[in-house]
Amino acid sequence: MARKKIALIGAGNIGGTLAHLAALKGLGDIVLFDVVEGVPQGKALDLSQCGPVEGFDAKIIGSNDYADIAGADVIIVTAGVARKPGMSRDDLLGINLKVMKAVGEGIAANAPDAFVICITNPLDAMVWALREFSGLPHQKVVGMAGVLDSARFSHFLADEFKVSVKDVTSFVLGGHGDTMVPVIEYSTVSGIPVPDLIEMGFSTKERIDAIVQRTRSGGGEIVGLLKTGSAFYAPATSGIAMAESYLYDQKRVLPAAAHLTGQYGVDDLYVGVPVIIGAGGVEKVVEIKLNDEAKANLSVSVDAVKELLVACKGIDSSLN
Numbered sequence: 488m489a490r491k492k493i494a495l496i497g498a499g500n501i502g503g504t505l506a507h508l509a510a511l512k513g514l515g516d517i518v519l520f521d522v523v524e525g526v527p528q529g530k531a532l533d534l535s536q537c538g539p540v541e542g543f544d545a546k547i548i549g550s551n552d553y554a555d556i557a558g559a560d561v562i563i564v565t566a567g568v569a570r571k572p573g574m575s576r577d578d579l580l581g582i583n584l585k586v587m588k589a590v591g592e593g594i595a596a597n598a599p600d601a602f603v604i605c606i607t608n609p610l611d612a613m614v615w616a617l618r619e620f621s622g623l624p625h626q627k628v629v630g631m632a633g634v635l636d637s638a639r640f641s642h643f644l645a646d647e648f649k650v651s652v653k654d655v656t657s658f659v660l661g662g663h664g665d666t667m668v669p670v671i672e673y674s675t676v677s678g679i680p681v682p683d684l685i686e687m688g689f690s691t692k693e694r695i696d697a698i699v700q701r702t703r704s705g706g707g708e709i710v711g712l713l714k715t716g717s718a719f720y721a722p723a724t725s726g727i728a729m730a731e732s733y734l735y736d737q738k739r740v741l742p743a744a745a746h747l748t749g750q751y752g753v754d755d756l757y758v759g760v761p762v763i764i765g766a767g768g769v770e771k772v773v774e775i776k777l778n779d780e781a782k783a784n785l786s787v788s789v790d791a792v793k794e795l796l797v798a799c800k801g802i803d804s805s806l807n
C-alpha cells in the first residue's frame with residue numbers, strides 16, 4: 488500500500504510541530520509548504536535528520552510550490568499570522584482572509600480530494616472562507632479548535648479533581664473565541680458528570696466557573712506568556728488527532744468546527760460541535776441535548792461567528 492501524503496500549509500510554529508508529530512507517528516510522507524523561501528526546506532531537512540535517531544523513514548520535503556501538495560490525503564492549514572499580546576483573534580481576520588484565498592485556490596488546483604483541517608485564526612470564519620475559496624465538499628473541510636479547547640478544559644479539570652487526565656472527557660462547543668461554550672454537563676471523570684462531582688465535594692461551583700473562564704481565555708493566557716506568538720504544541724497535537732481519525736477511519740467523536748445545515752438551529756455556518764470523523768471526512772454532526780443556559784451561550788457564540796462572516800464578505804466580494 489502506498490504511503491499516505493500529508494501536506495502542511497504554513498511551516499511556522501504549528502506547521503513544524505505538526506510535521507514532527509506526523510513523522511514520529513508514521514502517518515505518511517510529509518510536504519511542508521510556506522511562502523517564505525528556505526524555512527520549509529530548512530525545517531524539512533532538520534526533521535528528516537530525526538529519522539535515523541527515531542527510526543522513521545518518512546520522506547519530508549519543504550516547498551514553496553503548490554504543485555508539491557498534489558495527491559495529498561490530508562492537508563492541515565496553519566498559514567497566516569498569529570496574534571501577539573493586546574490583539575484578539577478577530578484582529579487577524581483581514582490579513583488571514585487573503586491567505587485563505589491563496590491557500591484555497593492552491594488546494595483546489597492541486598489536491599481537491601484531500602481532507603482539509605484548518606487551524607488558522609479567527610478559526611470559524613477562516614475555515615468557512617477556506618471552504619468557499621477551495622470549493623471542496625463541506626464534509627472534507629473542517630476546523631480545529633474544539634479538540635484543543637476541550638483538552639485545556641480537561642487539563643484544568645484533572646488538576647482540580649486531582650485525578651488522571653486520562654479519565655477526564657470534556658466538551659467545548661461554539662466558536663473559538665471568548666464566547667466558546669465549555670459544557671459541564673457533558674464533562675466527566677470516568678463517566679461521572681462534573682455537576683455530580685461538585686455535589687460529591689470534589690470541587691465547588693465557583694471553582695468550576697473559574698475553570699470555565701480560564702478555558703475560554705486559554706489561548707490568550709499563553710499569548711500573554713509567550714509574547715511573540717501563540718500556543719503551538721497542543722494545537723498541533725489536536726490537529727494530528729483529527730487527521731488520524733480520518734486516515735484510520737477511527738470514527739472518533741470530536742468537537743470541531745463543522746458546516747451546519749440546520750443542526751443546533753444554525754444554517755450555512757461553521758461552528759464548533761461534536762462530529763464523527765472517519766474515512767468520509769465529517770461523517771455526522773452529533774446533536775446533543777443542551778440545557779437552556781448552554782443553548783443561550785451557544786447562540787451568543789454563533790452570533791459572534793456570524794459577525795465575522797459579514798466582515799469577510801465586506802472585505803472580499805467574491806464571498807457574497
Ligand SMILES: NC(=O)C1=CN([C@@H]2O[C@H](COP(=O)(O)OP(=O)(O)OC[C@H]3O[C@@H](n4cnc5c(N)ncnc54)[C@H](O)[C@@H]3O)[C@@H](O)[C@H]2O)C=CC1
Pocket residue numbers: 496497498499500501502520521522523526565566567568569570579583586589590605606607608609610631632635663716717718719722
Ligand atoms: N484553531 C486554533 O485552535 C489555533 C489557531 N492558531 C492559529 O494558527 C495560525 C498559525 O499559528 P503559528 O504556526 O503559531 O504561526 P507562525 O507565524 O509560527 O506560522 C505561520 C506560517 O504561515 C506562513 N504563511 C503566511 N502567509 C502564508 C501563505 N500565504 N501561504 C503559506 N504560508 C503562509 C508564515 O510564513 C509562517 O511560517 C495563526 O493564525 C494562529 O492564530 C494558533 C493556535 C490555536
Ligand SMILES: O=C([O-])CC(=O)C(=O)O
Pocket residue numbers: 569570576608635663705706707709710717718722
Ligand atoms: O489564542 C490564540 O491566538 C491562538 C489560539 O487560538 C489558541 O491558542 O487557542
